[in-house]
Amino acid sequence: MMELIEPLHDVLTKYSLVTAFAVIGGTVWISYFVSDRLTQGRLHGSAIAILIGLLMAYIGGIRTGGDEGIADIELLSGIGVMGGAMFRDFAIVATAFGVRMDEFRRTGVSGIVSLLVGVLLSFAVGACVAYAFGYRDAVSMTTIGGGAATYIVGPVTGSALGASSEVMALSVAAGLIKSILVMTTTPFVAHLIGLDNPRSALIFGGLMGTTSGVAGGLAATDPQLVPYGAMTATFYTGLGCLLGPSVVFMVIRAIV
Amino acid sequence: MAIYGTALLSICLLVGLIVGRLLGALVGVDANVGGVGIAMLLLILICDRLQQSGRMQPPTKQGIVFWSSIYIPIVVAMAASQDVLAAINGGAVAIVAGFLVVVISFAMVPLISRIGRSDSLPQKDEP
Numbered sequence: 199m200m201e202l203i204e205p206l207h208d209v210l211t212k213y214s215l216v217t218a219f220a221v222i223g224g225t226v227w228i229s230y231f232v233s234d235r236l237t238q239g240r241l242h243g244s245a246i247a248i249l250i251g252l253l254m255a256y257i258g259g260i261r262t263g264g265d266e267g268i269a270d271i272e273l274l275s276g277i278g279v280m281g282g283a284m285f286r287d288f289a290i291v292a293t294a295f296g297v298r299m300d301e302f303r304r305t306g307v308s309g310i311v312s313l314l315v316g317v318l319l320s321f322a323v324g325a326c327v328a329y330a331f332g333y334r335d336a337v338s339m340t341t342i343g344g345g346a347a348t349y350i351v352g353p354v355t356g357s358a359l360g361a362s363s364e365v366m367a368l369s370v371a372a373g374l375i376k377s378i379l380v381m382t383t384t385p386f387v388a389h390l391i392g393l394d395n396p397r398s399a400l401i402f403g404g405l406m407g408t409t410s411g412v413a414g415g416l417a418a419t420d421p422q423l424v425p426y427g428a429m430t431a432t433f434y435t436g437l438g439c440l441l442g443p444s445v446v447f448m449v450i451r452a453i454v
Numbered sequence: 455m456a457i458y459g460t461a462l463l464s465i466c467l468l469v470g471l472i473v474g475r476l477l478g479a480l481v482g483v484d485a486n487v488g489g490v491g492i493a494m495l496l497l498i499l500i501c502d503r504l505q506q507s508g509r510m511q512p513p514t515k516q517g518i519v520f521w522s523s524i525y526i527p528i529v530v531a532m533a534a535s536q537d538v539l540a541a542i543n544g545g546a547v548a549i550v551a552g553f554l555v556v557v558i559s560f561a562m563v564p565l566i567s568r569i570g571r572s573d574s575l576p577q578k579d580e581p
Binding site for chain 1: 569
């Protein structure tokens with residue numbers, strides 16, 4: 199038996215990216231099958247696939263204690279490459295192919311408004327929650343507020359302000375929760391918030407800001423909306439890192 | 455050839471990321487400011503030009519379209535490599551902050567959409 203398993207393990211590990219293509223392909227196939235047969239297409243196949251992905255990530259975290267989900271299992275490390283920033287950004291840019299320029303122009307002002315409102319609102323909500331839970335110094339409030347923006351804004355803001363590592367970890371966790379919630383709940387609330395056209399997708403991207411959340415959420419709602427949401431979302435983290443340690447911190451410090 | 459399309463896509467992403475990085479350095483943040491967004495705009499502009507002048511061959515197109523069609527599986531792989539355990543173990547502050555910000559941001563989408571609509575469709579105000 200061992201002489202059979204070892205070469206198998208060797209090949210799958212050595213060609214980990216190829217293994218990832220096969221595993222993810224299988225996951226997507228099962229998801230679309232379940233979507234078709236068990237939910238009559240009411241729950242989109244890609245939404246189910248993302249949920250299975252998150253479940254896999256949870257199992258990976260428990261099994262290995264690492265921070266890259268299922269990709270921490272050696273055999274499946276290729277999933278980390280496939281789902282990493284490099285391929286993700288490459289594919290996001292590719293989705294812009296075939297998009298019409300005037301769709302972006304028409305949204306102009308509301309896109310910018312949504313970005314500013316999205317970033318500032320996240321800081322405000324995060325800071326208030328931090329305050330309510332007893333983190334009442336301006337540095338911690340701003341850092342957790344940054345985490346409520348995205349899980350990159352939180353630690354960037356925190357390290358610029360010298361926040362404690364506990365607060366930084368909390369800000370990352372808040373950002374992760376946000377990203378996971380946006381990924382999973384967007385298809386269910388889409389019709390309630392009018393998320394069915396390029397304009398509202400652009401605004402959605404600017405308000406939510408988490409690239410992974412927006413990318414996953416829109417993919418599960420309507421793949422044609424992905425490039426619009428992704429476009430504004432990519433400006434969000436930069437804007438958050440810019441405003442967090444400067445303007446937002448000064449405002450919060452002035453208040454508390 | 456398909457590689458022309460894929461190479462064009464690569465160049466757009468690399469240029470976008472470099473510009474985003476420089477923008478970040480310019481405003482003094484250690485982050486990429488809109489790199490992917492800039493890359494998307496570049497791709498749209500260049501492809502528009504090429505298609506209008508008829509220089510975009512079908513195989514070239516396929517070299518881009520493949521990557522956009524593999525997008526959802528990549529998002530699934532991304533979901534599978536998130537630190538879900540840390541998010542759940544992060545404690546009540548993280549969960550409440552993450553939850554509240556998502557709910558409030560969702561609610562803002564129709565509000566801001568309305569601003570945009572009155573901006574761009576003035577003909578609706580006419581009797």
